[in-house]
Amino acid sequence: MLLDATFPVFLVKPMANTRSRRVCHLLLRFVAFAATLAAVIMMATSHERATIFTVSFEAKYTNSPAFKYFVVAFSVITVYGFLVLFLPAKSLLWRLVVALDLVFTILLVSSFSATLAIAQVGKKGNNDAGWLPICDSVPKYCDQVTRALIAGFVAMIVYIILLLHSVHTIIDPLLLGKN
Amino acid sequence: MASEDGEKVEHGLNEVPEKKPKKKDWVLLSLRVIAFLATASATIVMALNKQTKSFVVATVGSTPITATLAAKFNQTPAFVFFVIANGNASLHNLVMITMDVFGSQYDYKGLRLALIAILDMMAMALASAGDGAAAFMSELGKNGNSHARWDKICDKFETYCNRSGAALIASFVGFILLLIISVMSIIKLLKPNRINHNASP
Numbered sequence: 180m181l182l183d184a185t186f187p188v189f190l191v192k193p194m195a196n197t198r199s200r201r202v203c204h205l206l207l208r209f210v211a212f213a214a215t216l217a218a219v220i221m222m223a224t225s226h227e228r229a230t231i232f233t234v235s236f237e238a239k240y241t242n243s244p245a246f247k248y249f250v251v252a253f254s255v256i257t258v259y260g261f262l263v264l265f266l267p268a269k270s271l272l273w274r275l276v277v278a279l280d281l282v283f284t285i286l287l288v289s290s291f292s293a294t295l296a297i298a299q300v301g302k303k304g305n306n307d308a309g310w311l312p313i314c315d316s317v318p319k320y321c322d323q324v325t326r327a328l329i330a331g332f333v334a335m336i337v338y339i340i341l342l343l344h345s346v347h348t349i350i351d352p353l354l355l356g357k358n
Numbered sequence: 359m360a361s362e363d364g365e366k367v368e369h370g371l372n373e374v375p376e377k378k379p380k381k382k383d384w385v386l387l388s389l390r391v392i393a394f395l396a397t398a399s400a401t402i403v404m405a406l407n408k409q410t411k412s413f414v415v416a417t418v419g420s421t422p423i424t425a426t427l428a429a430k431f432n433q434t435p436a437f438v439f440f441v442i443a444n445g446n447a448s449l450h451n452l453v454m455i456t457m458d459v460f461g462s463q464y465d466y467k468g469l470r471l472a473l474i475a476i477l478d479m480m481a482m483a484l485a486s487a488g489d490g491a492a493a494f495m496s497e498l499g500k501n502g503n504s505h506a507r508w509d510k511i512c513d514k515f516e517t518y519c520n521r522s523g524a525a526l527i528a529s530f531v532g533f534i535l536l537l538i539i540s541v542m543s544i545i546k547l548l549k550p551n552r553i554n555h556n557a558s559p
Contacts, residue, residue, distance in 0.1 A: 236505060238505070242503065242505035242506065243498075243503060243505075243506075244494065244497060245494040245497075245498075248494070277544075278541075281479065281540070281544075284483065285482060285483060285486045285537075288483045288486055288487045288490075289486040289487060289489065289490035290490065291487075292439075292486075292487035292488070292490045292491040293490040293491055293493065293494040295491065296435070296436035296439075296490075296491035296492075296494055296495050297494055297495070297498065299435060299436075300495070300498070300508075301506065305433065305434065306433075307427070307429070307430075307433040308433070308434075308499070308508075308509075308511050309509060309511075310506075310508040310509075311507065311508075313506045313507075339483070342479065343476065346472065346475060346476055346479070346544070346547075349544065349547050349548060350472050350547060
């Protein structure tokens with residue numbers, strides 16, 4: 180009985196206003212969708228032509244399989260985020276959304292991490308492997324990739340928050356439309 | 359009156375008195391043990407991954423000049439992150455096994471299952487990030503990148519590449535097992551008699 184007073188109330192009891200909770204949830208999902216869309220667009224439109232000693236080469240996102248993985252994964256997540264935005268509030272599909280949230284968050288984290296690893300090599304090089312950094316020759320391409328990665332990072336944070344919210348929904352099953 | 363007093367439920371740290379004994383989930387426990395072994399072996403194999411080789415760099419007159427190069431895991435930030443993420447995942451698995459075997463009576467209003475589910479998901483996210491980064495970095499080392507003029511290094515350091523490939527496979531096995539464990543933990547949350555909502559204060 181004493182512990183009732185100290186138990187964190189926000190963990191199990193729902194917020195008082197259902198409508199503001201739904202608006203907050205939709206806003207978060209819209210931010211996630213916008214962030215992934217921005218990341219895809221910025222990565223896909225990143226290309227720059229450079230000439231080094233009369234050899235001209237073009238830096239595009241298709242040069243590296245990690246960047247291709249980034250574009251493909253984030254496109255899938257953008258489509259998923261777009262479809263979830265239009266799900267009605269009391270539909271039974273929200274249970275599926277809880278599972279799909281987990282899958283797509285893991286996919287997002289994996290693709291972001293892979294791209295970050297390769298982009299770090301491109302920026303700093305690797306002395307022991309004899310790999311020179313390429314960002315000096317193609318600075319605009321590097322900046323565009325950095326902007327795409329920042330958008331991807333925002334999307335990752337928001338998706339992790341949405342995943343925790345889905346777990347909270349499972350704990351308090353009244354939110355899943357049983358009432 | 360007396361019988362009702364005898365059925366008063368305690369709040370807080372101790373278990374709710376149940377009619378049947380608590381069944382231990384052997385499937386989940388064995389999956390956690392295998393996942394712990396997989397992630398721990400991935401961590402150890404990658405952390406001890408080292409190969410030293412001497413190359414002939416130039417020839418001055420008639421004596422060849424050799425340089426000794428070493429390939430270690432800490433030269434690549436992606437592999438360092440891989441070791442850290444897998445170490446974290448194996449530590450998480452170890453803590454969960456210990457909790458399951460020795461501490462199954464600690465519960466706080468049903469928050470134990472929720473905390474286990476959340477921690478499982480966090481460990482899985484970290485493991486997936488480490489796997490993704492290390493996988494693409496090893497692909498870069500194996501195939502090189504002709505557009506960026508990066509040579510492949512696996513033809514020179516074959517043992518290093520093979521060992522990191524083995525660590526990657528173990529880590530992916532551990533990640534898939536963590537996924538199954540996480541799904542099972544979340545399903546446990548959906549059971550209706552998890553929290554005693556009708557307990558009298």
